[in-house]
Amino acid sequence: MIEKRLYPLWFLWPAVALYAVLFVVPSLLGILFSFTDWSRFSPDIHFVGLDNFVEIFTSTGNYTSYLGNTLLFTVVSNVLKLILGLLLALALNRPLRGRGIYRAFLFFPSILSFLVVGLIFRAILHPSHGLVNTFLTSIGLDFLAGSWLADPNLVWGSIFTVDAWKGVGYVMVVYLAGLQTIPQDYYDAAAIDGAGPWNRFWAVTFPMLIPAITVNVVFGLTYGLRVFDIVYVLTNGGPGRMTEVLNTSVFNEFALGNYGLGTALSSILFFVLAVLAYFILRAMGRRKVEA
């Protein structure tokens, strides 16, 4: 029983205790609270059944549109970064002078805080003095200048662009790590068989990149569904409540003192991600068995 002596279970307990008390308990408690009228305005908490969920899905409070916005953000921002990131990785995987520097430049924004990136782009996209509009005006394209963060037709595009500016480097780096595991022989063999660049991509590169793509999709989904900072700092859900996402609405309810409703919204997100996590873990387990 060398195992028990050398690998004592108490090595686990500090980590498990912290995680259980400050992550698991709040998550379960949150689900419980989501069936109550817990608020700042009353010391008593009553069980109200599904009232909060009925409110979220049927009221005029627009909560379903915040759910829709969260999905919109998750899908569009990820598709954009997955495609751009792949193109960048393919370009920077070839022998190219200065590619280390290019990679570093593209990667750097992804380690900055969203708060900082948001503030920088509040300046760059400023309607009267921002660099984007002054640049467009200076080259005679003033008709393209706009209120990037206030115009309902432009605001989502601005959010997606800023998000890609910050996040594409990370996606690229994950793809690059995947590309570097593909042996050159595979390409040589495909070339001997007469495969052109397009066929080589679909026959060799793409299948070998599946693990990297999986990581990018999993992280992307998790990030997109939980998005808060970038929306909060760039638009704070505006104009109106047009760009409100789930996590910004949770914060609004929290600030208003509607704790029961806030926990209900948060629990919906928890449920969606738990289901996703279940399928991802199952798919990964299956792949391991096959391999």
Place this chain on the structure above:
Amino acid sequence: MIKSRFWSTAATQVLMVALCVIISVPFLVVFFNSLKAKGPASLMELSLPSVFQWDNYAVAIERGRLFTSFLNSMIYAVVGTLGTILVTAPAAFVLSRRAGKTTAFFYPFIALGIMLPTNFVALISVMQFLHLMNSHFGMVVLFIAANVSFSTFIIYGFVGSIPRAMDESAAIDGAKPMRLFFTVILPLLQPVIATVSLLTFIGIWNDFMTPLYVLNSSAAWPLTLSIYSFFGRYSQDWHLVFADVVLTVLPVFVVFLVGQKAIVSGMVSGAVKG
């Protein structure tokens, strides 16, 4: 063939330089304007200042009480990172080495936390119950708890590459678990610990949502929160806001220059193994 390769390389070079310009220009705008007087800075032009006003930084630090916030951020990030490593490295080690029902349950239980969202509204009530609100200690504990999943997951992946023969020879020499872990295993974990430390440090340093929910008293605010509130109060004083931004980016930039390789290797782990 050779000619077409030349042109495609040239086109890629041009494109990459253009992209690097797109990445850099926002930083240059912020840096240049952080050194201008209030009037010129509010035009936010991409131009060098006519006079370099270095005291913008002193003013921003003083008015935004950034010195305190900087210290707060440092405490959260440094102590939070050390604490995270201290609790997760032994856990990851035992989870990876020891077979049985307990470890088979706790590994996925912990790893799930990487994907799942925190219920902040309910977390606040737990934090209040434990008297952890509005204190440095509470924040550090919360940051450690928030990083348990990711850190355990990454270190766990690395422990598997350390041969068990190391453990057994130490055991034959009579080493107890603590000594085995701290004198034999921990030194071997050094590369992965460097990576996890950098990522955890950056994550805590950049975090905005946690302090936004947990901290009402400005005395405990980290830089992110101070700067957001500063931006609210001085949104006309772009020169000061820009100086603020530079001060927040600088430490992350230094960490990036020193540890780019380790950061990248941590972020992509999993991408190659599948």
